[in-house]
Amino acid sequence: MQTKNTKTLYLIPYFTWIVLFVIAPIGLITYYSFFDLSGNFTFDNYRNFFSSVYLTLTLSSFWYAFLITLFSLIIAYPTAYWLTKTKHKQLWLLLIIIPSWINLLLKTYAFIGIFGLYGPINAFLNVFGIGEQQILFTDFSFIFVSVYIFIPFMILPIFNALDKLNPSLIDASRDLGASSWTTFSKVIFPLTVNGVKAGIQAVFIPSLSLFMITRLIAGNKVITLGTAIEQQFLVTQNWGMGSTIAVFLIIFMVIIMIITGQREKGATSNGKNK
Amino acid sequence: MKEIVRAVIAIIVVCILLFVANDFLNKSSGKAGSDTVTIFNWGEYIDPDLIAQFEKESGYRVVYETFDSNEAMMTKIEQGGTSYDIAVPSEYAIEKMKENDLLLPIDHSKIPNFKNIDPYFLDLSFDPKNKYSIPYFWGTVGIVFNPSLLDGQTFESWETLWDPSLKGQVLLVDSAREVIGMGLNSLGYSLNSTDESELQEASAKLKMLTPNVKAIIGDEVTQLMINEEAAVALTWSGQAADMMWENEELDYAVPEEGSNLWFDNMVIPKTAANLEGAHAFINFMLDAEVAAQNADYVGYSTPNIAATELMDEEVTSDERFYPSEEIRDNLEVYNNLGLKMLGKYNELFLEFKMGTN
Numbered sequence: 001m002q003t004k005n006t007k008t009l010y011l012i013p014y015f016t017w018i019v020l021f022v023i024a025p026i027g028l029i030t031y032y033s034f035f036d037l038s039g040n041f042t043f044d045n046y047r048n049f050f051s052s053v054y055l056t057l058t059l060s061s062f063w064y065a066f067l068i069t070l071f072s073l074i075i076a077y078p079t080a081y082w083l084t085k086t087k088h089k090q091l092w093l094l095l096i097i098i099p100s101w102i103n104l105l106l107k108t109y110a111f112i113g114i115f116g117l118y119g120p121i122n123a124f125l126n127v128f129g130i131g132e133q134q135i136l137f138t139d140f141s142f143i144f145v146s147v148y149i150f151i152p153f154m155i156l157p158i159f160n161a162l163d164k165l166n167p168s169l170i171d172a173s174r175d176l177g178a179s180s181w182t183t184f185s186k187v188i189f190p191l192t193v194n195g196v197k198a199g200i201q202a203v204f205i206p207s208l209s210l211f212m213i214t215r216l217i218a219g220n221k222v223i224t225l226g227t228a229i230e231q232q233f234l235v236t237q238n239w240g241m242g243s244t245i246a247v248f249l250i251i252f253m254v255i256i257m258i259i260t261g262q263r264e265k266g267a268t269s270n271g272k273n274k
Numbered sequence: 275m276k277e278i279v280r281a282v283i284a285i286i287v288v289c290i291l292l293f294v295a296n297d298f299l300n301k302s303s304g305k306a307g308s309d310t311v312t313i314f315n316w317g318e319y320i321d322p323d324l325i326a327q328f329e330k331e332s333g334y335r336v337v338y339e340t341f342d343s344n345e346a347m348m349t350k351i352e353q354g355g356t357s358y359d360i361a362v363p364s365e366y367a368i369e370k371m372k373e374n375d376l377l378l379p380i381d382h383s384k385i386p387n388f389k390n391i392d393p394y395f396l397d398l399s400f401d402p403k404n405k406y407s408i409p410y411f412w413g414t415v416g417i418v419f420n421p422s423l424l425d426g427q428t429f430e431s432w433e434t435l436w437d438p439s440l441k442g443q444v445l446l447v448d449s450a451r452e453v454i455g456m457g458l459n460s461l462g463y464s465l466n467s468t469d470e471s472e473l474q475e476a477s478a479k480l481k482m483l484t485p486n487v488k489a490i491i492g493d494e495v496t497q498l499m500i501n502e503e504a505a506v507a508l509t510w511s512g513q514a515a516d517m518m519w520e521n522e523e524l525d526y527a528v529p530e531e532g533s534n535l536w537f538d539n540m541v542i543p544k545t546a547a548n549l550e551g552a553h554a555f556i557n558f559m560l561d562a563e564v565a566a567q568n569a570d571y572v573g574y575s576t577p578n579i580a581a582t583e584l585m586d587e588e589v590t591s592d593e594r595f596y597p598s599e600e601i602r603d604n605l606e607v608y609n610n611l612g613l614k615m616l617g618k619y620n621e622l623f624l625e626f627k628m629g630t631n
Contacts, residue, residue: 037613053625060628112494117503134442136503137489139631219489220448221631228624235345235450236620237613 026250033243045244054228054245058252061224065207068146069154072203073196075147076154080195083155084162093159100152108216111145112136115217137219145217146207154199161195162188197260205253225249311551312337314347314358316538317493318516319411321571328558334551342492343449351376357547360555365400365537368407369610377406378542384553387560390580394599395537400607407539408556411574413511414535414597414605415452416528418518423505429527432460435506436483444486445495445507450616450623451608452534453480453490456508459531466609477622484630499524510536511595512574519573526594528605535605537577 036042048054079096083089099107113119115136122132135141165188173183189196211226220227225245232242313325317340325336339356341347344367351358352374363371371377382388388408395409417429423443427434435444435456446453455465457476467473488504495507500520509517514526540559542552558564562580569576569585575595576582582590590596597605611619 037617053621053628056628057624112497116498116501118501134488215448215491216494219445219491220627221487221489223624223628231620231624234349235343236617237345237349238617241617 029243029246029250031243032239033247035240037238037240042240045240048241049244049248057223057228058225058248060222061208062252064143064146064222064224065204067143068150068207069200069204071143071147072151072154073199076151076158076199077196080155080158080162083159084165089163093156096155097152100149104149105212107149108145108213111141111148111217115141136217137221139218139222142213142218142222145213146210149213150203150207153202157195157198157202158192159195161192165191201257201260204256208252209249308548309333309551310335310337311359311548311555312339312357313555314339314341314351314356314361314543316340316362317342319362319538319572321568323571324559324564324568327564328555332551332554332558334548334554336555348374348376351543351545354545357545358543359546359548359552361541361543362410362538363407363541364608365398365539366608366610368539368541369400371541371543372401372406373610376544378544378546378549379405380408380542380556381549381553385557385560387557387562390560390562390565390578392577392579395577398537398607400610401539407541408560409577410538410540410559411512411569411572412535412537412577413574413595414528415455415508415510415533416514416526417506418499418509418514418524418526419506420499420502420504420521420523421525422523423502429506430530432456432529432531434529435460435486435508437486440486440506442486442488443505444483445488445498445504445509446490447495447508447510448490448492450619452508453626454619454622455534455608456480457483459529459533462531465532465534465606466611468611468615473618473622477626480626481629484626487630490627490630510574512572515573515595528594528597528601530604532604532606535602535607537607538574 033045034041034043036044083092083096086092115121117132117134117136119135121135125131125133169187169191170183173187178186208224209226209229210224211230214220214222214224214227225248229242229245229249232238232245236242311334313336315338319340320338325338328334329336339358341350344363347361347363348367348371350356351361351371368377382404385408388404391409395412396404401407417435419427419429425439427437427440429435434440451465454473454476457480458465458467458472461472461476461479463469463472463476467476489498491498493513495509496513496517498504499507499509499517502521502523511526511528514524518524518526540556542549542556546552559568560578562578562584565576565578565581566584569578569581570589576585582596593601
C-alpha cells in the first residue's frame with residue numbers, strides 16, 4: 001500500500017527534527033568548544049578540562065549519579081514487582097506517576113521546609129528524644145530528593161518488563177525445583193534486565209547534570225557537571241569552556257547508552273547473556 | 275487514518291484560535307507598542323503598588339520581568355529578543371555594558387527629579403556625569419547574624435567567621451565575587467585583586483572556612499535566617515534589612531577590614547522601544563514620595579536625599595544601613611575585572627565549593 005514516495009514523505013518530519021534539534025545543537029556546541037574568551041581558535045578548553053578541578057568534578061558527578069541510580073533501583077525493582085501482583089495495578093501505577101507531573105522546582109522547595117531544623121522530620125525525631133539533626137544540605141538529603149524525583153522513571157520500564165513476563169515461566173521454574181532466589185536470579189531478573197537497563201539510562205544520565213537540586217537541597221556542597229555548565233554560560237560567560245564540558249557530558253552519555261544499550265534480539269532474552 | 279487527520283485538524287484549529295485570542299488580548303492591552311514600558315529588574319526590588327501607581331498616572335502599561343544576576347541580565351540584553359526599556363545593573367556591569375555599547379544616553383532634561391539625588395552618588399567613576407545611569411539603590415555586603423544562637427560574637431572582623439564554635443552555622447551567597455572578595459578582605463587585600471599570589475592565599479584561607487559552611491545558596495538565605503536555621507550569613511545589606519524586619523533577633527554588621535560598596539542604577543538599554551516611557555519611569559521613581567515608599571518596601575538604602583527626609587528618622591540614621599561617608603570611604607566598589615579574571619574568580623570559587631563537602 002505504501003509507495004516509496006509516501007515513505008519518504010513520512011521521513012521528512014523526522015529528519016527535520018533530527019537535523020534542527022539534535023545535529024545542529026551538538027554541532028554548535030562542538031564548534032564553540034574550540035574558541036577561547038577572545039574568540040581565538042584553541043584547544044585550551046580541552047586541556048583545561050583535564051586539569052584537576054574538572055576531573056574531580058566529573059568523578060564526583062559520576063559518584064553521585066551512581067548512588068542515585070543504585071538507590072532508585074533498590075527501591076524501584078521490588079515496588080514494580082509488587083505492583084504487578086496487585087489487583088488495581090493501573091491505579092497504583094498512576095499514583096506513582098502523578099507526582100512526576102508536578103513542577104520539579106515546587107517539589108524541591110517543599111523539601112527545604114520538610115528537612116529544615118524546625119520541619120516535620122525533626123519534629124518527629126524530637127518526639128523520640130533524638131534531638132534536631134542537620135538534614136538539609138547533606139549528602140543524604142541530596143540523594144533522597146534526587147531519588148524521589150527520579151524514581152517514577154525507574155519504576156515504569158521495570159514494571160512494563162515484569163508485566164510482560166509470562167507467569168508460566170515462573171511456575172515452570174518452581175515445578176523444576178528451583179528455590180525462590182534461583183527463580184529470581186535465573187529467570188525473572190534476566191528476563192527483565194532490559195527494563196532495568198532502560199531505567200538506569202533514564203535515571204543515571206539526567207543525574208549527571210542535575211543543577212538546581214544541588215543548590216537548593218545540597219547547598220552547593222555537591223557540584224555536578226550541570227552546575228559547572230550553568231556557571232560557565234551565565235556567570236563567567238565563557239561559552240567555550242561551558243561547551244567543552246557539555247561535549248564531555250554528551251560523550252559520557254553516549255558511552256552509558258552503549259553500555260546499557262539493548263543488544264540484538266535473542267542475545268539477552270533467553271538468559272544466555274554471559 | 276481518518277481519526278489522525280481529524281485530530282490534526284482539531285489541533286490546528288485550536289492553535290489558530292489561541293493565536294487570535296492572544297493577539298486580541300495583547301492589542302487591547304497594548305503589548306510592545308509605544309504605550310508599554312518593559313522593566314527588567316532584580317527580584318523583590320520594587321514596591322508593586324508603585325508600578326500600579328505609575329500605570330495610572332502615566333497611562334503606560336508596565337511589563338515587569340526579573341533577573342537574578344548582572345551576568346544573566348547582560349546576556350539577555352545582548353541577545354535582544356525582548357525590548358527592555360529599563361534595566362537595573364550594578365556599577366561594574368554598567369561599565370561593561372558601556373564597553374559593549376549596550377546602553378543609550380539619558381536625556382537629563384526629561385528627568386527634573388534628578389535634583390533629589392545625593393551628589394555623593396553622582397558622577398562616579400563607572401559613569402562620569404551620569405550620562406547613562408541614574409542611581410536607584412545602594413548598599414554594602416556584610417554579615418547578618420542571630421545573637422541568640424551565638425556566644426556573643428559581633429563580627430567586627432571577618433576573622434570571626436572562622437571561629438571554630440560556628441561549625442556548620444555559616445551561610446554564604448552563591449556568588450564568586452562576594453565570597454572570594456570576602457576571603458581577600460579578611461587578609462587585608464583589595465577585593466578587586468588580580469594578583470595571583472593574593473588570590474591563591476585567599477583561596478587557601480577560604481578552604482579553612484569549609485567546616486563552618488552550612489550551605490552556599492541564593493535568595494533562600496532570607497527564609498533560612500528568618501526561621502533561625504542558621505546563625506550567620508554573608509549577605510547584602512538590603513536582604514539583611516528584609517530578614518531583620520521579619521525576625522527582630524537578627525543584627526547586621528560590616529566588618530572593619532573593609533567590604534563591598536555597591537550601587538544599582540537605572541539604565542536605558544539598547545533594546546528600548548519606548549524612550550519617552552523609560553524617561554517617564556525614571557523620573558517617577560526619583561520622586562521623593564515614591565522613592566521613600568519604595569525604600570521602605572525594599573529595605574535597601576536610597577540615594578534620594580529628598581526621600582530620606584520623608585522617611586523614618588530611625589531608619590535613615592541607622593549606621594548599619596546608612597553608614598557615614600567616613601565608613602563608606604573604607605569600602606570598595608567592584609571594578610570590572612574583565613572576563614578572564616572573572617573566569618579565574620569563578621574557578622577558585624568552584625574549587626572552594628567542591629571542597630565544602
